Amino acid sequence: MTQPLIQMKNIEKHFGSVIALAGVSVDIHAGECHCLLGDNGAGKSTFIKTLSGVHKPTRGEILFEGRDMHFADPRDAIAAGIATVHQHLAMIPLMSVSRNFFMGNEPTRKIGPFSFFDHDLANRVTMQEMEKMGIVLRGPDQAVGTLSGGERQTVAIARAVHFGARVLILDEPTSALGVRQTANVLATIDTVRKQGVAVVFITHNVRHAMAVGDRFTVLNRGRTYGTAKRGEITPEELQDMMAGGQELATLESSLGSTV
Amino acid sequence: MADTPQIVMDERVKQISPMRRAMIRPELGGIVGTIAVFVFFGLFAFDSGMFNSQGIMNWSVVSAQFMIIAVGACLLMIAGEFDLSVGSMIGFAGMMMAIFGVTLGWPMWVAILVTFALCISIGALNGFIVVRTGLPSFIVTLAFLFILRGFTIFLPQTIERKTIIGGIREAAEGDWLAALFGGTIGKGFFTWMGEAGIIATFERGTRAGEPVVNGIPMLIVWALGLVVVGHVLLTRTRFGNWIFAAGGDAEAARNSGVPVNRVKITMFMFTAFCATVFAACQVMEFGSAGADRGLLKEFEAIIAVVIGGALLTGGYGSVIGAALGALIFGVVQQGLFFAGVESSLFRVFLGVILLFAVILNTYIRRIITGER
Ligand SMILES: Nc1ncnc2c1ncn2[C@@H]1O[C@H](COP(=O)(O)OP(=O)(O)O)[C@@H](O)[C@H]1O
Numbered sequence: 001m002t003q004p005l006i007q008m009k010n011i012e013k014h015f016g017s018v019i020a021l022a023g024v025s026v027d028i029h030a031g032e033c034h035c036l037l038g039d040n041g042a043g044k045s046t047f048i049k050t051l052s053g054v055h056k057p058t059r060g061e062i063l064f065e066g067r068d069m070h071f072a073d074p075r076d077a078i079a080a081g082i083a084t085v086h087q088h089l090a091m092i093p094l095m096s097v098s099r100n101f102f103m104g105n106e107p108t109r110k111i112g113p114f115s116f117f118d119h120d121l122a123n124r125v126t127m128q129e130m131e132k133m134g135i136v137l138r139g140p141d142q143a144v145g146t147l148s149g150g151e152r153q154t155v156a157i158a159r160a161v162h163f164g165a166r167v168l169i170l171d172e173p174t175s176a177l178g179v180r181q182t183a184n185v186l187a188t189i190d191t192v193r194k195q196g197v198a199v200v201f202i203t204h205n206v207r208h209a210m211a212v213g214d215r216f217t218v219l220n221r222g223r224t225y226g227t228a229k230r231g232e233i234t235p236e237e238l239q240d241m242m243a244g245g246q247e248l249a250t251l252e253s254s255l256g257s258t259v
Numbered sequence: 260m261a262d263t264p265q266i267v268m269d270e271r272v273k274q275i276s277p278m279r280r281a282m283i284r285p286e287l288g289g290i291v292g293t294i295a296v297f298v299f300f301g302l303f304a305f306d307s308g309m310f311n312s313q314g315i316m317n318w319s320v321v322s323a324q325f326m327i328i329a330v331g332a333c334l335l336m337i338a339g340e341f342d343l344s345v346g347s348m349i350g351f352a353g354m355m356m357a358i359f360g361v362t363l364g365w366p367m368w369v370a371i372l373v374t375f376a377l378c379i380s381i382g383a384l385n386g387f388i389v390v391r392t393g394l395p396s397f398i399v400t401l402a403f404l405f406i407l408r409g410f411t412i413f414l415p416q417t418i419e420r421k422t423i424i425g426g427i428r429e430a431a432e433g434d435w436l437a438a439l440f441g442g443t444i445g446k447g448f449f450t451w452m453g454e455a456g457i458i459a460t461f462e463r464g465t466r467a468g469e470p471v472v473n474g475i476p477m478l479i480v481w482a483l484g485l486v487v488v489g490h491v492l493l494t495r496t497r498f499g500n501w502i503f504a505a506g507g508d509a510e511a512a513r514n515s516g517v518p519v520n521r522v523k524i525t526m527f528m529f530t531a532f533c534a535t536v537f538a539a540c541q542v543m544e545f546g547s548a549g550a551d552r553g554l555l556k557e558f559e560a561i562i563a564v565v566i567g568g569a570l571l572t573g574g575y576g577s578v579i580g581a582a583l584g585a586l587i588f589g590v591v592q593q594g595l596f597f598a599g600v601e602s603s604l605f606r607v608f609l610g611v612i613l614l615f616a617v618i619l620n621t622y623i624r625r626i627i628t629g630e631r
């Protein structure tokens with residue numbers, strides 16, 4: 001078996017007296033989609049934030065290709081090839097789509113000793129990438145604030161994919177989307193996975209996870225029950241683990257198994 | 260024939276009219292205001308001397324003063340922060356130049372350079388405290404408003420037993436760096452204009468035959484230079500994108516890899532730089548430094564920036580707009596003087612136009628973000 005691209009070992013994260021993560025271990029492989037499931041408050045966002053450099057883990061280690069990684073801030077993680085689309089989007093409503101698309105990665109053009117933001121290139125690439133994702137912009141200077149939640153999500157994903165990350169983290173990308181855009185996002189996950197990118201896909205929708213996932217890890221109140229591979233686990237079992245078993249069983253009997 | 264790929268427009272994306280499109284720009288208020296102000300004074304104060312060469316130079320200098328501090332305040336506000344210590348910084352910087360250059364007798368260029376270094380460091384300290392503590396910059400810089408003003412009064416009283424230090428013009432005589440702030444350029448051109456009869460010349464006295472305006476003060480050169488540099492930096496560079504991002508949503512910007520803290524601290528330093536340029540030009544012009552210089556300048560700068568279309572909440576604005584805001588300021592303040600209107604009414608005007616500008620900006624923001 002190949003070595004995992006990223007190994008996260010016994011990650012703990014405490015916020016003051018709140019223990020958001022109580023020792024979570026996950027291996028992430030190149031070319032695979034790793035689904036992270038769990039109810040609200042389970043610690044999914046906190047977990048991936050330790051990987052994207054937003055939070056420093058209180059305890060535990062992160063190995064990138066077997067080497068110890070310490071990210072001081074998101075810039076370090078981005079430089080290492082880890083692109084994250086956060087649940088609460090990293091998009092700025094007052095700025096144009098193209099300025100947002102290249103935020104932190106601005107293309108520059110040198111004129112004499114000075115280097116300038118290459119707006120022509122940025123605008124062109126933005127329009128192309130948006131068209132690929134099926135979003136028609138009025139123009140690259142359209143403000144992100146005028147886009148719908150789903151469209152913003154798509155811009156964020158397109159941006160992460162465009163910058164050729166080795167690891168793509170998507171935190172609940174489908175929860176605000178309509179049917180067509182969800183299909184679009186799932187298709188995108190499939191495409192980038194086939195290009196050899198490691199995808200971490202967070203969701204609490206088992207159907208979405210089953211559609212693209214290679215491995216599944218369920219988080220519950222800051223802990224994990226371990227990772228299952230595709231084919232080793234059924235949607236029902238996943239659903240049960242997410243809700244903590246019993247409660248759902250009783251719910252299911254009263255609702256006639258529609259959950 | 261190969262089918263040509265066509266851009267399919269989404270039928271739900273309404274095409275916005277060119278008129279509305281032109282409106283959605285931060286400079287709108289500044290442009291309209293500038294036109295209105297010039298039309299108004301053109302109609303009601305044309306014969307007052309406001310538009311002859313001396314009159315033009317008069318309101319240009321005042322506008323340029325506002326412009327210098329407005330550029331700094333503008334970039335800082337777009338980056339999401341305020342600096343209320345600008346006025347005190349102006350007084351402090353002027354006083355330090357006087358103490359170094361006159362009291363201690365250092366060469367003027369050394370005095371000026373050391374003052375710049377000192378003031379920019381204080382700006383950096385302002386910024387450092389803001390990003391480290393996460394306190395509103397309003398409070399942090401309010402503290403520095405008092406701290407700096409206190410020192411500006413205390414130091415000359417302790418050292419010289421007075422609150423004004425003069426003799427700067429003498430100390431700066433022939434100094435290369437002082438000339439960069441106090442001199443004029445284009446003397447030959449103005450002499451020629453005087454000889455050609457385009458502008459008036461003195462008819463009597465020791466300067467008979469010389470033009471009444473004998474050059475463009477360096478103050479104006481600095482103002483225009485800062486506007487151009489500020490505008491290019493904001494709209495045409497990577498750092499400019501970071502300024503917008505840092506003020507638009509610091510958290511989102513940070514997550515995208517923008518070094519938000521560095522951007523904010525740099526903008527505090529730039530604001531301090533602008534205040535020091537203002538101070539340098541002022542002490543060279545007056546030949547003295549006074550403990551009360553720069554009073555209320557921070558608010559005048561912020562008002563000019565808001566008239567220029569920047570949002571108080573950060574992330575949106577324009578240097579050109581702020582420059583126009585400063586121009587409106589200068590023209591109205593001096594225009595009322597030329598028109599013989601009681602000068603206290605200038606404050607009434609300020610309050611009214613500030614209110615209008617903020618309401619207009621809020622409206623424009625809604626159009627941009629599509630909020631209701
Ligand atoms: N910055 C923070 N400070 C304090 N508590 C936090 C912080 N971020 C998350 N938490 C807490 O950690 C727990 C896990 O949150 P989160 O990772 O956002 O869950 P999920 O993404 O799975 O819904 C929650 O109880 C939340 O309140």
Ligand SMILES: [Mg+2]
Pocket residue numbers: 044045046087171172
């Ligand atoms: Mg979450």
